[in-house]
Amino acid sequence: MPKKIATVGGGCFWCTEAIFQEVQGVEKVVSGYTGGNAPGKPTYREVCSGLTGHAEVIQITFDSDIISYEEILTIFVTTHDPTTLNKQGADVGTQYRSSIFYNNKQQKEIAVKVIETLQPYFENPIVTTLEELTIFYPAEEYHQDYYNQNKEQNYCNFVITPKLAKFRKMYADKLK
Template sequence: MASNFEVMTVGGGCFWCTEAVFQQVKGVEKVVSGYTGGTAPGKPTYREICSGLTGHAEVVQVTFDASVITYEELLVIFMTTHDPTTLNKQGADVGTQYRSVIYYHNKLQKEVAEEVLNQVAPYYDFAIVTELSPIGIFYEAEDYHQNYYNQNSDQGYCSYVITPKLAKLRQLYADKLK
């Protein structure tokens, strides 16, 4: 079977959570935590992002094999493993850097994202506030943010925030996991 690699960029709060989710999905070849969507010049640092002043979001850039899993399927997983109804907030993480956002790489991705947003909206009690924007410059986060959950799963934040998200992922999408 020939591989058909594509790239998806999304933000659903802390990138450690989103990275941990997508690392477990069949067809996902690589997940890189990073920043995009800001207006401050130059490559931002984590400290600058956390200030909320750069306009960047914490995101993951997911390289996946579309012959194994589709962009649409990945977006549905994304939309159901974070809360797309809270503006600039995921749990205790608050600030514009934690916004729910889909950065599309082309017109087709934008159309599919619009369709997925409409499909999942009826399942939520509150309106979806997920931003849909064209991808800008993606900046890879510092090395210590990469593969964070796998290297720090016993850390408090990981145990209390990420582990339950992964349990939900296994419950909802067992057939799509590695």
């Protein structure tokens, strides 16, 4: 079956969600949480506290006949700062860590390869964590499709819109 799942965290999930919604072959993007150790389904407030161990992530459903897992990860690594530990812009804490949550050994091997291939293009070491995906919890409904629903908000204007412009320029051939 060509339908596959990728789960990544690149800081605030609103940014990564907005990017991957525009990628050819991506069928669905869901903002959520994973990688934590607190019992039960975490809430946004709990994850933002940094005490649950969860990361803000997106889960991407994609058609592997159109785009590969390797291409998904390449776009991911090059559209956020994978060299800052537990930090993206003004967002600081383990919940904002750069992370790839793999589903199987093959995905882990591809993630290692992508990081090794892209490392020479970064001045500092890539610190993206590779973590086995356990349970993915969808975020609250108001976080889904956030950018498209809230383009006028300051965070969207000053953070997400410039990231999207950079992405669209770098990956014009991958746009829907």
